[in-house]
Amino acid sequence: MSAHPLIEKKYRGRFAPSPTGPLHFGSLVAAIGSYLDAKFNQGKWLVRIEDIDSQREVPGAASEILFALESLGMEWDEEIIFQSRRSEAYQEALNRLENQNLTYPCVCSRKEVADSSIIGFSGPIYPGTCLKNPPSLGKSYSLRVQTNENQIQFQDILKGSYSQKLKLEIGDFVLRRVDGVYAYQLAVVVDDAEQGITHVVRGADLLDSTPRQIFLQQLLGFSTPRYMHLPVVTNVEGEKLSKQTNAEPIELESVLPQLVKALYFLGQNPPLEILEGDLSSFWKWARKNWQINLIPR
Structure with a gap:
């Protein structure tokens, strides 16, 4: 070795x-x-x-x-x-997640999310409203990814061990905003990989x-x-x-x-x-x- x-x-x-x-x-x-x-x-x-x-x-x-x-x-x-x-690379990644049924449309406004959420350390924790009650898509929508309760853990070179349960601490997060802009979290992952x-x-x-x-x-x-x-x-x-x-x-x-x-x-x-x-x-x-x-x- x-x-x-x-x-x-x-x-x-x-x-x-x-x-x-x-x-x-x-x-x-x-x-x-x-x-x-x-x-x-x-x-x-x-x-x-x-x-x-x-x-x-x-x-x-x-x-x-x-x-x-x-x-x-x-x-x-x-x-x-x-x-x-x-944009094409980000859309392709989004398509791959959609094909695995891991994303869903969301029509909640920021205010609605803030009003119905617990506040986590990154802002409001999305309560999954549009996952439980899929909206009729007459108006524009964002796309969220379904998280789960698994522990995501990594070893930071300086900070040591760090972990989160995304479902509980962040909630299902946005991958493409309502205005069509791809979210930072998706773009950075696709770019780092490429x-x-x-x-x-x-x-x-x-x-x-x-x-x-x-x-x-x-x-x-x-x-x-x-x-x-x-x-x-x-x-x-x-x-x-x-x-x-x-x-x-x-x-x-x-x-x-x-x-x-x-x-x-x-x-x-x-x-x-x-x-x-x-x-x-x-x-x-x-x-x-x-x-x-x-x-x-």
Whole structure:
């Protein structure tokens, strides 16, 4: 048996930003964590633009993010995938689930769901109204997947064991919204499978989405990547840095101090003189000295 049973498959990681605004420090931390973990393991690092929801997209943000990554010296290894161009792949996955009688139409509004539900940690837990009483489909509907009471459990590289019973803690969740937009949970599973992703390194705000993704991977016959959920950057109010909380964009005039700050945030200990060098010496040091056991848990 090989010394590293988990790295038998050549490592393939990814960074998958949504183009809702420019790259900020929070997304920089996720980008660096995924990039260094891939490079430390002699793997490939891919970039995917998660622009499936055009209503949330800010025009020009995708090219701004890609320009920022290039300015930071982070090179992706394969062609960039844009979710907005992949509807056929998502519909095909949905068809496969429909053929197994695992999906059903739902006409409940958000308000109806909120009013008739228990609140779980991801919002209202859908009580299965349209599964019990199938609606007449005169109006537009969303598509939900039927969950069950099985325990979905996985071992996060940083957080350790994590599990959910989807039926009880999440409820049957939406795979295609009423406006025809494919849900993030479905799109991310289809894309990770198609890109052969073996390791997903991302922010801990997505930890509770992971059991839903593993559930869909199992239903679709895809393999499950290893997951590592990094600490999330917050502002002084304790809110996650995002466009909604007015996170400042990365300053591309002085990238080195921000890269060093991101490394410190991830518990790494770059020598101070690294600030006097250039981008290439920074990355040389960072790739060689990446240690996941130093990342704050």
